[in-house]
Amino acid sequence: MQTRPCWVEIRTHSLEENYRFLQSLAAPHTELLAIVKADAYGHSLGLCAPAAVRAGAHWLGVTSVEEGIAARAACPEPRVLVIGGVFPGQGAAALEHGLTAVAWEPYQFEELEAAARAAGAQPGTVPVHLEIDTGMSRQGVLPAGLAPVLARFGAASPLKLEAVMTHLYASDEANGAATTTQLARLEEAVRQVLAAGLKPEWLNVGATAALVGGDAETIAALAARSGLKTMMRPGFALYGLVPRFEPEEPADVAAARARLQPVLSWKTKVVGLRFIPAGAVVGYNGTFVATEPMRLALLAVGYADGLDRHLGNHFSLLVRGERAPIIGRVSMDQTVVDVTDIPGVQVGDEIVILGHQGKDAITAFDLADDTETIPWEVFTRIAPRVRRVAV
Numbered sequence: 001m002q003t004r005p006c007w008v009e010i011r012t013h014s015l016e017e018n019y020r021f022l023q024s025l026a027a028p029h030t031e032l033l034a035i036v037k038a039d040a041y042g043h044s045l046g047l048c049a050p051a052a053v054r055a056g057a058h059w060l061g062v063t064s065v066e067e068g069i070a071a072r073a074a075c076p077e078p079r080v081l082v083i084g085g086v087f088p089g090q091g092a093a094a095l096e097h098g099l100t101a102v103a104w105e106p107y108q109f110e111e112l113e114a115a116a117r118a119a120g121a122q123p124g125t126v127p128v129h130l131e132i133d134t135g136m137s138r139q140g141v142l143p144a145g146l147a148p149v150l151a152r153f154g155a156a157s158p159l160k161l162e163a164v165m166t167h168l169y170a171s172d173e174a175n176g177a178a179t180t181t182q183l184a185r186l187e188e189a190v191r192q193v194l195a196a197g198l199k200p201e202w203l204n205v206g207a208t209a210a211l212v213g214g215d216a217e218t219i220a221a222l223a224a225r226s227g228l229k230t231m232m233r234p235g236f237a238l239y240g241l242v243p244r245f246e247p248e249e250p251a252d253v254a255a256a257r258a259r260l261q262p263v264l265s266w267k268t269k270v271v272g273l274r275f276i277p278a279g280a281v282v283g284y285n286g287t288f289v290a291t292e293p294m295r296l297a298l299l300a301v302g303y304a305d306g307l308d309r310h311l312g313n314h315f316s317l318l319v320r321g322e323r324a325p326i327i328g329r330v331s332m333d334q335t336v337v338d339v340t341d342i343p344g345v346q347v348g349d350e351i352v353i354l355g356h357q358g359k360d361a362i363t364a365f366d367l368a369d370d371t372e373t374i375p376w377e378v379f380t381r382i383a384p385r386v387r388r389v390a391v
């Protein structure tokens, strides 16, 4: 059956090219784990995870065991890292589906140890990525608290320390001191790990900003000094975007932005047209009053689809390659645009909410700026009911 005309188009080929380009930016032996959490940033895990794997990804990153199970169903081959860790009662499912957990809380280690023993795992066979809190105060063990955690990986433990991991919180601050401090704390933590006789394979650090902003070499050098291989975790750039760097943008960042291709377009259609006379009001509470006769188009998209209500009377969408201002409030399922000055608009015309049309384009940054958020949130707020179609 045809569905309501509000959909997202995913160019999986662009995602593949983005992954290959990012791999060319990274040091040759750096492994790029593809972050596909939150349904691939709203782009559809089912479409994007296989595309990343086709492009060469050996690792996928998800938030939860639930997401990991979905990633495993889409992709039998790659390693799947659960970056949000396991919750009580999830260890068995994580093992059963071949998921690898990031861990830092005692209850997570206990959950994984118990599940591994219950499954009859041999000592040192269940890999874990240990997160270090190098300054973000969100996840991870502080370097000062490492000793008891490292002691858990004794000879009898079913767990194996496969990677030391951390998350950088300010790698979009060009020449920022924060990253330098974080990496120094990470190196101190790695020293402790090695001194405890543990031999992790990977140093797992750095998201998009670190990869495109010039920290990749520093990270690879740190890993090499410690005898570890480097793993980085790009998300945003896979989907074709690069964060804005403050206070100014390194030249490499602009070059990467020019090469990466946005993967997602969001579209709807004109589902009704009407003329209104001067004095007519439009939408809930009559926040828009026509001062002259107008031609309006009704669109099959609303805030329940993820179109932010604050865009009402504030933003324009694309039809016939031109900007049609949203007038009145955005409703739950519908939005009205002004097409008075755009000749020939008909029922069935395609509307672009996010993406290219003709010579113009609306980017996730445009939508984010107008609603005081970030593009990551614009993407992840596109509702599940909006179907994702590969193109």
Ligand SMILES: *Cc1c(COP(=O)(O)O)cnc(C)c1O
Pocket (backbone or CB within 6 Å): 035, 037, 083, 167, 206, 207, 208, 209, 233, 234, 235, 236, 237
């Ligand atoms: C989301 C996330 C990433 C990816 O970040 P981007 O800025 O989207 O590239 C990497 N690592 C962790 C731990 C994350 O939570």
